[in-house]
Amino acid sequence: MIAEAKRAQSLSQETEASILSKIQLxxxxxxxxxxxxxxxxxxxxxxxxxxxxxxVSEINIFxxxxxxxxxxxxxxxxxxxxxxxxxxxxxxSLVVTALNLSGTVISASIVAYSFxxxxxxxxxxxxxxxxxxxxxxxEVQLIPTYLIFHKLGWVNTIKPLWVPAWLGGxxxxxxxxxxFYMGIPLDLDESAEIDGAGPLRIFLTIxxxxxxxxxxxxxxxxxxxxxxxxxxxxxxxxDPEKLTVAVGLRVFSQGVTSSGMQxxxxxxxxxxxxxxxxxVAAPCLILFFVAQRYFVQGIVTTGxxx
Amino acid sequence: MASSVTAEALSSEKRGMxxxxxxxxxxxxxxxxxxxxxxxxFTAVPIVASIVLSFTRYSVLRAPEFIGLRNWRHALLGGDxxxxxxxxxxxxxxxxxxxxxxxxxxxxAVLLNQNLRVTAMWRTFFFLPxxxxxxxxxxxxxxxxxxxxxxxxxxxxxxxxxxxxxLGSTEWALPSLAIISLWxxxxxxxxxxxxxxxxxxxAELLEAAEIDGAGRWRKFRSxxxxxxxxxxxxxxxxxxxxALRVFGLAFVATGGGPAHATYFISLHIYNTAxxxxxxxxxxxxxxxxxxxxxxxxxxxxxxxxRWVFYQGEVRG
Numbered sequence: 001m002i003a004e005a006k007r008a009q010s011l012s013q014e015t016e017a018s019i020l021s022k023i024q025l026x027x028x029x030x031x032x033x034x035x036x037x038x039x040x041x042x043x044x045x046x047x048x049x050x051x052x053x054x055x056v057s058e059i060n061i062f063x064x065x066x067x068x069x070x071x072x073x074x075x076x077x078x079x080x081x082x083x084x085x086x087x088x089x090x091x092x093s094l095v096v097t098a099l100n101l102s103g104t105v106i107s108a109s110i111v112a113y114s115f116x117x118x119x120x121x122x123x124x125x126x127x128x129x130x131x132x133x134x135x136x137x138x139e140v141q142l143i144p145t146y147l148i149f150h151k152l153g154w155v156n157t158i159k160p161l162w163v164p165a166w167l168g169g170x171x172x173x174x175x176x177x178x179x180f181y182m183g184i185p186l187d188l189d190e191s192a193e194i195d196g197a198g199p200l201r202i203f204l205t206i207x208x209x210x211x212x213x214x215x216x217x218x219x220x221x222x223x224x225x226x227x228x229x230x231x232x233x234x235x236x237x238x239d240p241e242k243l244t245v246a247v248g249l250r251v252f253s254q255g256v257t258s259s260g261m262q263x264x265x266x267x268x269x270x271x272x273x274x275x276x277x278x279x280v281a282a283p284c285l286i287l288f289f290v291a292q293r294y295f296v297q298g299i300v301t302t303g304x305x306x
Numbered sequence: 307m308a309s310s311v312t313a314e315a316l317s318s319e320k321r322g323m324x325x326x327x328x329x330x331x332x333x334x335x336x337x338x339x340x341x342x343x344x345x346x347x348f349t350a351v352p353i354v355a356s357i358v359l360s361f362t363r364y365s366v367l368r369a370p371e372f373i374g375l376r377n378w379r380h381a382l383l384g385g386d387x388x389x390x391x392x393x394x395x396x397x398x399x400x401x402x403x404x405x406x407x408x409x410x411x412x413x414x415a416v417l418l419n420q421n422l423r424v425t426a427m428w429r430t431f432f433f434l435p436x437x438x439x440x441x442x443x444x445x446x447x448x449x450x451x452x453x454x455x456x457x458x459x460x461x462x463x464x465x466x467x468x469x470x471x472x473l474g475s476t477e478w479a480l481p482s483l484a485i486i487s488l489w490x491x492x493x494x495x496x497x498x499x500x501x502x503x504x505x506x507x508x509a510e511l512l513e514a515a516e517i518d519g520a521g522r523w524r525k526f527r528s529x530x531x532x533x534x535x536x537x538x539x540x541x542x543x544x545x546x547x548x549a550l551r552v553f554g555l556a557f558v559a560t561g562g563g564p565a566h567a568t569y570f571i572s573l574h575i576y577n578t579a580x581x582x583x584x585x586x587x588x589x590x591x592x593x594x595x596x597x598x599x600x601x602x603x604x605x606x607x608x609x610x611x612r613w614v615f616y617q618g619e620v621r622g
Binding site: 030031033034037038041042044045047048051059060061062063064107110111113114115118119120121123126129130133135136137139140141142143144145146147148150164166167168169174199224227228230231234235245246247249250253270273274276277278280281284285287288289292295296299300 | 327330331333334335336337338340341342343344345347348349351352353355356359366414417418420422426428429430431432433434435437438439440441442443445446447449450452454455456457459460463489492493495498499502547551553554557558572575576579580585588589592593595596599600603
């Protein structure tokens with residue numbers, strides 16, 4: 001009797017132990033797979049960085065060295081700013097991004113306020129129209145919009161890249177903000193109204209302060225969208241000194257110098273192209289570390305509840 | 307009660323708008339006005355204009371000339387030998403990149419949903435490529451895939467596999483772009499959305515299934531996948547539309563080459579409009595792309611009713 005119970009106990013302990021080790025093995029395997037995946041995804045960045053510190057002769061040997069033998073990171077990163085007007089291009093990108101981003105945030109939040117908090121004839125139809133514009137691919141608008149800016153004399157200026165943002169700020173952003181505002185209790189507006197606040201006061205003192213997270217999302221996504229925008233600057237900007245970094249990187253890699261600014265020169269070696277690519281990508285990556293939660297929150301709310 | 311409401315409604319109708327309604331209408335439209343101007347100037351007018359333009363020959367320098375259906379005939383009836391192949395390539399690209407990306411994103415989300423330590427760190431590793439500007443992505447991968455000195459060649463040599471000429475060969479250029487796009491999208495917003503979807507699945511459901519003896523795969527098949535179907539559907543729609551419109555990556559990485567192997571419809575529109583300044587014809591082609599995208603969106607929404615399951619939905 002007692003022996004049987006003991007045997008049963010030891011049996012259950014045994015299975016417990018084997019289950020435990022199976023779970024542990026699973027965990028270890030899981031971490032190995034995730035770490036391997038991370039390595040694969042981070043490798044292009046690492047390889048670009050390693051390559052950006054090599055000398056011209058070292059970048060041109062095969063098999064490649066896994067770390068520069070004579071590292072010259074500082075020299076290469078200085079070199080790209082000498083060979084091409086990267087400083088100017090970065091400044092241009094910052095100006096375009098700042099003007100577009102502020103327009104997007106300001107106008108989208110005002111328009112969304114109208115959709116969320118006011119009742120007026122035509123509102124629901126207009127809201128539906130706004131949502132349907134998201135379905136139409138922008139290629140259709142591209143050519144006439146270009147012709148409009150051409151007529152206005154705005155081609156080869158940065159205006160086409162930011163002025164439209166001040167007129168609505170994009171259907172997607174309006175929708176996102178409107179959904180958020182709808183979740184703010186109306187009682188707050190009403191009690192402020194009783195205290196004598198007008199609609200603009202309510203917007204500025206109640207709605208906006210409570211919407212900081214979603215405004216952060218709109219701003220973060222807008223920053224990335226502007227910094228990475230390629231087709232816009234490609235179409236609208238001609239003069240090399242007016243380019244943004246995204247287009248500038250391509251021009252640089254095809255062989256253009258700041259002194260001459262004319263094409264036809266030998267394109268730079270890959271060590272410099274990699275250094276330049278890292279410089280162009282860095283602000284987006286840094287922004288992610290600073291504003292991580294805005295990205296994640298924004299994507300989640302738009303994906304699931306949108 | 308009901309009659310007093312009706313009476314009130316009637317009396318306010320008689321007076322026209324109440325003061326409150328009028329205030330709402332005025333403020334509502336004032337705050338809406340930026341969008342109305344923007345909608346008219348940058349959406350409504352361009353849409354109408356591009357329809358009109360598609361029936362003209364217009365090179366910007368000279369006034370548009372009405373040519374009837376000639377652009378449309380040229381585009382649709384094979385006069386433009388680049389047109390249909392470029393659409394075919396865009397579809398081929400979507401077909402090989404979107405389903406693979408969807409499966410890998412989901413797999414990754416499932417992995418990252420296992421209560422790992424420092425999930426945020428791992429998530430960041432997979433997410434960062436999606437924030438990288440496409441121009442930088444294109445150059446970094448051109449270097450990785452470089453047929454003479456790229457690190458890929460070293461790996462292929464070490465394993466003993468023949469190294470394809472990636473972006474430089476007509477048969478590999480398009481799959482190469484798909485691979486690059488996977489790097490930039492598998493850990494991106496789609497994966498984050500999957501991850502959030504997975505976290506929304508009630509733990510009781512999974513526990514109940516486990517008590518009933520369901521294994522891991524069975525739980526995934528019968529609970530996770532159906533509950534995740536709205537999210538899968540959303541990512542599928544966004545993925546296909548994005549793939550059909552891909553521009554920057556192809557423009558920089560291959561420029562449409564070699565021998566038009568990666569010449570997508572978006573590149574055709576760009577070249578027609580901004581290299582050859584054939585604005586009328588480019589407008590027609592852009593409408594063909596738009597029609598495909600809109601048709602696909604509608605088709606997917608109607609098909610989704612068959613397989614997408616929404617929580618709380620009662621099915622007969």
